Amino acid sequence: MVSLKPCALPGCPNLVERGYCKTHDEYNKPKRNNEAFKKLDSKKTKESIKFYVSPAWRKVSKHYRKLHPICERCERTRPLNPQASVLVHHIKPLEYVIRDKESPYNFRNLEALCLACHNRIHLKRKK
Structure with a gap:
């Protein structure tokens, strides 16, 4: 028998x-955005890749x-279920900066985000 939590x-x-x-199953959905994030990640320029690994x-x-340990x-x-921040996002895109x-x-141009919020931002920009 499986123990319930x-x-x-x-x-x-x-x-x-x-x-x-x-x-509350909808809170599991943001984790499914990993594929979308990988597609966006593959479009980074050489300059931005160099910057992000510096x-x-x-x-x-x-x-x-x-x-900012919680996604902004x-x-x-x-506010009832904020996720932990996993990355820092440039509000104004790095290329423009x-x-x-x-x-x-x-810091005024940075935002700590969870993966789901970050993917939503970039998917909206690509449309």
């Missing part, structure tokens, strides 16, 4: 084998996520 949504009394109950960006990104978009749009000779490390 409370639904992953804080405060939900429903018991499940794992994850979310049927009522030690300076990794340090800034790590520091920013420490300051989820906090505004889904570089073109305009601005600092890519400016």
Whole structure:
């Protein structure tokens, strides 16, 4: 017999084998966006790839996520169930930041996001 645990949504009394109950199953959907993210990732320029793997960006990104451990978009749009931030997003795209000779490390242009929110932003831009 499988042991049942409370639904992953804080405060939900429903018991499940794992994850979310049927009522809150929509919170499982953002994890299914990985394929969309891989497609977007394959379109990055050589310059942006070089930037995102640089030690300076990794340090800034790590520091920013420490300051913002919860997805900033989820906090505004889904305050009852915000997700953890997993990456730092440039609000103004990196290509424009570089073109305009601005600092890519400016915190005013950064946003800590979960993978689902990040994918939604980029999928909207591509349309």
